[in-house]
Amino acid sequence: MDAARFSREIRAAWSLVSDKLSVGRTCIWNSSLSVSAEFRDAALDDENTYAEIYKTGLRISHYNILLSDYSYFQFTFENESSWRLGYFPNPWIAGVTHAEEKLSEWEAAEEFGSLSHEDVSLRMDELEYQGSIPPIRFEFSKCQYREMRHPAAHFHIGRDAENRWPVSLQIGPELFTMLICKQYYNRSWITLSSFGGSIHEDDCIDKLLIQTASNATVVHDFSEEERRAPHFGRNLMATAPAMVSDLGRRSRPARGPG
Numbered sequence: 001m002d003a004a005r006f007s008r009e010i011r012a013a014w015s016l017v018s019d020k021l022s023v024g025r026t027c028i029w030n031s032s033l034s035v036s037a038e039f040r041d042a043a044l045d046d047e048n049t050y051a052e053i054y055k056t057g058l059r060i061s062h063y064n065i066l067l068s069d070y071s072y073f074q075f076t077f078e079n080e081s082s083w084r085l086g087y088f089p090n091p092w093i094a095g096v097t098h099a100e101e102k103l104s105e106w107e108a109a110e111e112f113g114s115l116s117h118e119d120v121s122l123r124m125d126e127l128e129y130q131g132s133i134p135p136i137r138f139e140f141s142k143c144q145y146r147e148m149r150h151p152a153a154h155f156h157i158g159r160d161a162e163n164r165w166p167v168s169l170q171i172g173p174e175l176f177t178m179l180i181c182k183q184y185y186n187r188s189w190i191t192l193s194s195f196g197g198s199i200h201e202d203d204c205i206d207k208l209l210i211q212t213a214s215n216a217t218v219v220h221d222f223s224e225e226e227r228r229a230p231h232f233g234r235n236l237m238a239t240a241p242a243m244v245s246d247l248g249r250r251s252r253p254a255r256g257p258g
Helices: 003-020 037-044 050-059 097-111 117-125 173-184 186-190 205-214 224-228 240-251
Strands: 024-027 065-067 072-079 082-088 136-141 153-157
Touching: 003 024, 003 065, 003 072, 003 173, 037 050, 050 072, 050 082, 072 173, 082 173, 097 117, 173 186, 173 205
Parallel strands: none
Antiparallel strands: 024 065, 065 072, 072 082, 082 136, 136 153
C-alpha cells in the first residue's frame, strides 16, 4: 500500500457509501487524515467516555467521511508499513432503528421548513445513549510486530487498547469500509446483493467485496504458528483442514498388539 493507492481507496470508499449505499453525508478529506493532537489526547484519556471521544472528533471535523447517521471514518497513512483506519459510530443513533427513523423524520421536516436546523440538533441531543455498535479500528505496523503478542495487522474492537484481533491481510480504506457497511448498514447493503436481493450477480455487492478482499496484500509478518491459530483473513477457517488433520492424528487410538 502506497500513498497514492491509499487515496484512491478513500475515494472508492466514499463512492461506495454515497453512490451505492446512499448512507454517506459528506467526504471532507479524500486523502490521508493528519493526526489531530486534540483527538488523540481525548482518545487516550482513560477518564473520557466514548461519547466524549466521539463528540470531540465530530466537533473538530476530524474525519474523512461522515455518514448519514453522523458516524464517521478516519483513514491515516504514515508510510507503506504503517497506517490506521477507524470507524466511530454515533452512540445515540447508529444501529438503533427507532433513532435512525426519528432522524430521517426530523431532517425531512427540516427540508420542508417545518423544523429548523437548531430544532433538529436539539432533538438529537435528547436521544438516549445506546452504544449499540462498538468503535472499530484496523492498524497495520510492521515495526510493532511481535510473534503471538502484537500482530502487525489487527483489529481493535471497542475501547480496550490491549485487544488485538489478528489479521492476515493488509486491509485498506475500501475493504475496511465495505466490511463495516456489510455488518452495520445491512439494510442498504442487502438491496445491492444477489444473495437475498433482486440484483443480478454481475452487479452483486457481495461479489465486489470478495473481489476487493482478493486484491488485498497478505501480511508477510505472520508466522506459521499464527496462521494455525484463529485469525481474520480471506477465510477465517483457512487453517481448518490442517487443524482437523492434526486433531485426527491426536485422536487415533494407539496401536497395540493384536
